[in-house]
Amino acid sequence: MSEQPDIHLYTASTMNGWKPLIFLEEAEVEYELTPIDFSKKEQKSEWYVQLNPNGRIPTIIDRGNDDFVVFESGAILWYLAEKYGKFLPEGEKGRSQALQWLMFQMSAIGPMMGQAMYFQRIAEPRGHREEFSIDRYVAESRRLLEVLDKQLAGKMYLLGDPFTIVDIATYPWARSYYWAKVSVEGLNNLQAWFDRMDARPATQRALEIPKPFPAFFGKGDVAVSEAANADRFKSDVKLGQSRSKR
Ligand SMILES: N[C@@H](CCC(=O)N[C@@H](CS)C(=O)NCC(=O)O)C(=O)O
Known part of the structure; x- marks a missing residue:
């Protein structure tokens, strides 16, 4: 098990928030998780909005790709599917x-x-x-x-x-x-x-x-x-x- 997995995920237990978690668990990929606490408005904090301009979860950072940041749950799923070659049809x-x-x-x-x-x-x-x-x-x-x-x-x-x-x-x-x-x-x-x-x-x-x-x-x-x-x-x-x- 490597010390620093490629994917760092910021999320919470919500419908959009679960999408990358389902992917990562289904693909059996290692990831680091930072839960975002809505009651503390963490999703609106300055450091987080720099990652996700919409101030919402989820967001990922791919350390294996120059710390590339992806927000929007659909785009995150597409990115992960391409990165790991999983759960996308061929052709x-x-x-x-x-x-x-x-x-x-x-x-x-x-x-x-x-x-x-x-x-x-x-x-x-x-x-x-x-x-x-x-x-x-x-x-x-x-x-x-x-x-x-x-x-x-x-x-x-x-x-x-x-x-x-x-x-x-x-x-x-x-x-x-x-x-x-x-x-x-x-x-x-x-x-x-x-x-x-x-x-x-x-x-x-x-x-x-x-x-x-x-x-x-x-x-x-x-x-x-x-x-x-x-x-x-x-x-x-x-x-x-x-x-x-x-
Ligand atoms: N289109 C965005 C929507 C993200 C979104 O609405 N996330 C909600 C949770 S499901 C959120 O962060 N809510 C907190 C807030 O509205 O401040 C996506 O799919 O990533």
Whole structure:
């Protein structure tokens, strides 16, 4: 075991934060981990924003490549897949398909489910219920999960067989349907894919790092987790400044 692994990962236990962890655990690659504490706003600190201009997790530094820094979870997965030659299809068309579904996760599944979560699990417990926004994001999330369900018909994984970074990127978000309060009823292909992903030991190991957050999956004491989660983003909810007219 080398003293300094190439990859230094800055992350937290969230849907985007788990993506590089799932890759690294699945690929059995050594890495150094620095957990980022949202309650201390570490992701906004000066040293961190120099690495990640967006002030969000995750970020990696590749010591094996002149300390090259990569931010944006989709770009991190692509970088790691190329560096280690894993979990990316071969050939121009296969890679284009991977990029298409990665973009779909990054631009649609993540943002829509993220907002469904935000309005219900952060804003609402802090006394700020926005019915219209909740309906919009929950309905759009369900529609997107239906797209995934169709894509998965007759397939083991999102691009067929084998498992790729598209599964890695999509799983933490889609699997957190409980936290987004989005129903997966009737989405049998999606549920079968959840079962397959739930059965991958390395992926499951990653979900416990930096610390377990089982409430995202409807397990453990959800009320306690919801309160803690709402608390760590409390400064983001500006009560009394809503422009919505009701
Ligand atoms: N598009 C970015 C989004 C990153 C992101 O939103 N990260 C969240 C956690 S899932 C975060 O850092 N939140 C802390 C904050 O908003 O200050 C990516 O995929 O890397």
